[in-house]
Amino acid sequence: MITFEAVSKSYPGGGRAALTEVSLAVAPGEVFGVIGASGAGKSTLIRLINGLEKPSGGRVVVDGDDVAALGVEGLRALRRRVGMIFQHFNLLSSKTVAGNVAFPLRLAGVAEAEVKARTAELLARVGLTDFATKYPAQLSGGQKQRVGIARALATEPKVLLCDEATSALDPETTEQILELVSNLNRELGLTIVLITHEMDVVRRVCDRVAVLDGGRVVETGTVEAVFLHPASATARRFVLEADGAxxxxxxxxxxxxxxxxxxxxxxxxxxxxxxxxxxxxxxxxxxxxxxxxxxxxxxxxxxxxxxxxxxxxxxxxxxxxxxxxxxxxxx
Structure with a gap:
């Protein structure tokens, strides 16, 4: 579903490259985690998937499309197939919960009757039917993230990108959001790429994981292999427990x-x-x-x-x- 082919990304005057020779493949229906410290290149990597950034070298292929080669219309079509949820929710404060979820549908020119039906369906899926007329300022952090998830699902994407989606939440709410993400993966067959610096998030929901350090992939494998028997120094720093120091x-x-x-x-x-x-x-x-x-x-x-x-x-x-x-x- 998603392939990185020797992808590098540099910014003018930015010094060290954000990503260097990254090669990864994410299978359809997989929950793929990317873990690394701040500055490791995680957010740059995820923004390459939906074309918010273009690689300086190599190719990013999503669902058969070379993302960097797409024109304006091609990118719009791609972004309808790739939903994204954010660390700080990115909701429109002037719109209600229902208005936020409906927003991408209206942008896509969907008929109003269908917009209302789809919005109601999505709010029911994330457990917010009774909050449709409330505004973001009236919601808890977990409720805001549920709105963000419903909005990301509005155009029926094949891929869901999660950029530190639980970092702003308390542990109990994090568990609820991760359970919701797992259910979406199972029920809808979504391919999910999950960016995080929290190893417990990867343990909880991911099938495979890549470890980033300084813009390079230093280890990839199943969650079991990487977390129980990390091979790289970076992975060990993240996942080895304090027992046996x-x-x-x-x-x-x-x-x-x-x-x-x-x-x-x-x-x-x-x-x-x-x-x-x-x-x-x-x-x-x-x-x-x-x-x-x-x-x-x-x-x-x-x-x-x-x-x-x-x-x-x-x-x-x-x-x-x-x-x-x-x-x-x-x-």
């Missing part, structure tokens, strides 16, 4: 290992069983249980000492637990 590992005796559990194995009482079978003593240095979309996972950093440590590690692995070595005994 070198300062903690240096303070204990024994071999320090990181265990990763997935699915139902996350909840099995395996530590006690392994300790009894192998005579190993363990100390828990850190860890957490979380979810990757609907799949539970757990990560624990342990110090293993005494007994048969090799047998304990083999037993963990035989039970489907991934074991990564953090330090050897005495190091």
């Amino acid at each position: 070198p300062s903690e590992a240096a303070m204990v005796d024994g071999r320090v290992v990181r265990l990763t559990f997935r699915g139902e194995a996350t909840y099995r009482p395996i530590l006690g069983a392994v300790a009894r079978e192998t005579g190993v003593d363990y100390s828990i240095l850190g860890g957490r249980i979380h979810r990757l979309r609907e799949t539970p996972y757990g990560q624990l950093t342990l110090s293993l000492a005494g007994g048969d440590v090799e047998a304990a590690i083999a037993r963990f692995r035989a039970d489907g637990v991934r074991v990564d070595l953090v330090t050897e005994a005495g190091r």
